[in-house]
Amino acid sequence: MEETNNMSDIDGIKYAIGINNVLGDQALFKEILVMFYQEHNQDGQKIKRAIQVKDMAKAKSIAHTLKGVASSVGAMDLYEVTRALDIAIGDNQADKLAALLVNLLLEFDKVMQGISLKLNVN
Numbered sequence: 001m002e003e004t005n006n007m008s009d010i011d012g013i014k015y016a017i018g019i020n021n022v023l024g025d026q027a028l029f030k031e032i033l034v035m036f037y038q039e040h041n042q043d044g045q046k047i048k049r050a051i052q053v054k055d056m057a058k059a060k061s062i063a064h065t066l067k068g069v070a071s072s073v074g075a076m077d078l079y080e081v082t083r084a085l086d087i088a089i090g091d092n093q094a095d096k097l098a099a100l101l102v103n104l105l106l107e108f109d110k111v112m113q114g115i116s117l118k119l120n121v122n
Contacts, residue, residue, distance in 0.1 A: 007033070011114030012107065018074025030119065036073050037115045040066060044108040047085070051097055060089045063104075070111070078107045 007030060008015040022028045043066045050059035063086040070078040085100040087093075115121060 006118055010111075010118045012075050012078060012111035013114060014074040014076050016074070017076060018072075021072055021074065033073055033115050034119055034121050036069055037112060037119070037121050040069060041112050044105045044112075048101060048105065051089075051101060056089055056092075060086060063089060066108075075107075075111045078104075078111050081107045 007013075007019075007026065010033070013033070018033070019026065019029050022032065043062055047059050047062050047066070050056070050062065063082050067079055067082040067086055070076075070082055081100065081103045085097070085104050088096045088100050
């Protein structure tokens with residue numbers, strides 16, 4: 001039961017959505033959160049660098065992938081800000097990228113720190 005409590009209050013993660021996506025399997029959900037952290041914890045900076053060097057194809061690819069995995073783990077606010085950035089990149093809305101990137105990085109850091117703290121991953 002402590003495991004459930006530990007995962008149910010991760011900042012930025014909607015536990016009910018994430019656990020539902022793995023049909024209630026708490027061990028699998030924890031494993032997926034750890035993998036999400038390990039495989040994607042640099043994505044915010046990768047997107048930022050890609051935008052800075054105007055590699056929009058790379059920025060869009062990373063944002064698109066992050067959007068999908070954020071949704072699958074229940075990081076719905078991260079999903080929404082990543083979705084907005086993904087759309088802006090795709091629509092060549094350069095004037096919106098800086099503000100959207102700030103929003104993404106704030107939410108991204110909140111989720112990654114939440115996972116790191118609650119699940120003791122680095």
